[in-house]
Amino acid sequence: MNGLRVVLAVQSREYIEPLLDYLHGSEYAGRIRMTAFSQPDAFCQYMQEAADGKLPDAVVGEAVFFESWKERVESPMTCFLLSEEGRSVAGTIPMRKYQPVPQLLAGIWDECRRRSDGELRMSSREETMVVGVVSASGGIGKTTAALNMAKQLGSAGYSVFYLNLETADSSSLFAPSAEGVTGLSRLLYDMKTRGTNPIESAAAYSMRQHDFKADIFQPLANRKEIAEMACMETCELIKLLAGSGQYDVIIADADAELNARTEAVLQASSRLVWLLADDVVSMHKCRLRLYELESSYKDDYEMLMDKTLFVLNRYAGQQVNELPAEGMVLHGVLPYIPSWKQMDREELLLSSPIYQREIRKLCRELLNEAAVALQEPVRA
Numbered sequence: 001m002n003g004l005r006v007v008l009a010v011q012s013r014e015y016i017e018p019l020l021d022y023l024h025g026s027e028y029a030g031r032i033r034m035t036a037f038s039q040p041d042a043f044c045q046y047m048q049e050a051a052d053g054k055l056p057d058a059v060v061g062e063a064v065f066f067e068s069w070k071e072r073v074e075s076p077m078t079c080f081l082l083s084e085e086g087r088s089v090a091g092t093i094p095m096r097k098y099q100p101v102p103q104l105l106a107g108i109w110d111e112c113r114r115r116s117d118g119e120l121r122m123s124s125r126e127e128t129m130v131v132g133v134v135s136a137s138g139g140i141g142k143t144t145a146a147l148n149m150a151k152q153l154g155s156a157g158y159s160v161f162y163l164n165l166e167t168a169d170s171s172s173l174f175a176p177s178a179e180g181v182t183g184l185s186r187l188l189y190d191m192k193t194r195g196t197n198p199i200e201s202a203a204a205y206s207m208r209q210h211d212f213k214a215d216i217f218q219p220l221a222n223r224k225e226i227a228e229m230a231c232m233e234t235c236e237l238i239k240l241l242a243g244s245g246q247y248d249v250i251i252a253d254a255d256a257e258l259n260a261r262t263e264a265v266l267q268a269s270s271r272l273v274w275l276l277a278d279d280v281v282s283m284h285k286c287r288l289r290l291y292e293l294e295s296s297y298k299d300d301y302e303m304l305m306d307k308t309l310f311v312l313n314r315y316a317g318q319q320v321n322e323l324p325a326e327g328m329v330l331h332g333v334l335p336y337i338p339s340w341k342q343m344d345r346e347e348l349l350l351s352s353p354i355y356q357r358e359i360r361k362l363c364r365e366l367l368n369e370a371a372v373a374l375q376e377p378v379r380a
Contacts, residue, residue, distance in 0.1 A: 004112050005054075007034040010082065015097075022101045031109060031370030040068040058112050065297045067094065086198050086321045093208055107210030110154070128242040131249045131366060132269030136289035137282050138256040140275050143170045145334060146253040148359045149273075151350055154213025156363075158248040161206070161241055162214040165234065165254050165261040167227050172219035183207075183215035185225055191236060199240060201225045212350060214251070226261070234264030258292065261323050266293075272308040272365050275334075278321050287324035311362065332362045 010016055010245045016036045023034055035056070037043035043065050050056065058078040059065075066081065090376040095107060111247040134153040143166070150162045157327055185207040206215040229237075241250050264274065275284055295299045313320065315333035323330070337352050 002029065004032045004058060004109065005056040006032055006034045007043070007046070007056045007059045008034050008110060009038075009040075009065035010036070010097075011038055011040055011062060011064065011114050014099070014167065015333055019101055019104075023105065026102070027103065028070070028105045028109060032105065037065070040065050044068050045068075058108060060095065060108060062097075072109075080108065080111075083099045095210070103210070110210060110213055113209050128239060128245075128247050128250055128271075129271065130252060130269045132252045132254060132265035132272045133266060134254050134262065134272055135256050135275040137277070140256070140277050140282060141334070142256070142275050143253055145273070145275060145313060145359070146251050147171060148356060149363055150214040150247050150251050152359050153249050153251075159189070159246060160214040160246045161250045162209070162212065163221070163238070163241065163250055163252045164216070165226065165229075165252060165265065167223055167255055167257075169219045169223075169226075169261075171216070172254065172325045174177040175199060179315040183220070185220055185222070187217070187237070188229070188233070190226065191233070191240070195331050215247070229261055231260040231267070234261045238264065238268040246262075250304060258289065266304065270290060270307065273362070274308050274310050274321075275315055278312055278319055280315070280321060282325045283321050287318070290325050309362070309365065331365060332358065334358050334362075 008016060008019070016038060020034060020036060023029060023032060035046070037046065043061070047055075047059075047069055049369045055077055058080065060080040060082060062082050066079065080095040082095055082097040084097050093111060097102070131149070133149070135142050143164070146162065150160050154160045163169070183205055187199070190199055201215040205217065207218055208214075209216045232329065238250065238252060252265045252269060253308055254262040256262075274286075276282055293304065298303055308329060309331035310323075311328055312333045314334045319330075333356050335358060337355055340352075341348065
């Protein structure tokens, strides 16, 4: 992608000046050319004049500027709505106004690159890989691992969709509600009512989450909708996302409980990441779950195990408890991060270099390829 032409529209000069100062000395100095406005009238005049010449690639601004810009609805530009709550309106992408400047610039760049590239995909895969993230007990760090996987793959240039199928969606900490985004609720309704008329793309129902560099569905306000999803319906949803051709990897985050949605993830996934904790209760629950699956899957149980990577989470340097099944092999470990116990900001879950290093190793094993962008740097 060539350099981006971005318009910043914020009333506070105290917000604009530090952002521009940082941009000019950052890695984005040659990638993003930013023009800033603090007055809605001047902004509207500029946009009107630009419409007769060359429009910018993106507008990043507060609601008052979009409300005064009458031609916005007809504009093909990428529009980011800055707000303290991360809210949005139709035709805009929600973006938190107050966040680290490098993160804000990365969000603008990533989204514009994604839209510019269109259907170009990073990998040479002919089929989308569906990675299910499962466990046999709750509170084991499954969603944290899934979100970090999405971030690492997205940062490496892969097109990723993060699909949370939990009854209580813990990823909603990172995904503020966005007005004007139809989301999973509407997609489920359309899947039921369209009959033989196919849904062309799930992208119209999704939104971009810049913190972990993936597309997502806006978290459902009514959790009853997802709790009532049948196994077949969930499989159809995963198949729709995978069949769209828009994503290299879909990460499906399932409940620890063996419900219909978890069954669908077990069945529809290309690979499974099964998280364990090194404690007696976790190992016992895993043993019981394996017995249950062996009984219900029978002939398909071996195939299920063949696509499963068992990963020990919160690893403290030494394994104490025995693995729950004879012949079971650990495919990786994810470290225990003590500082997360005192964490007061959810984004820190995506910022541990030690944890991300092990996540990259896990992603390379999942992809089973060179995955150059996921390699660790060689240090002299």
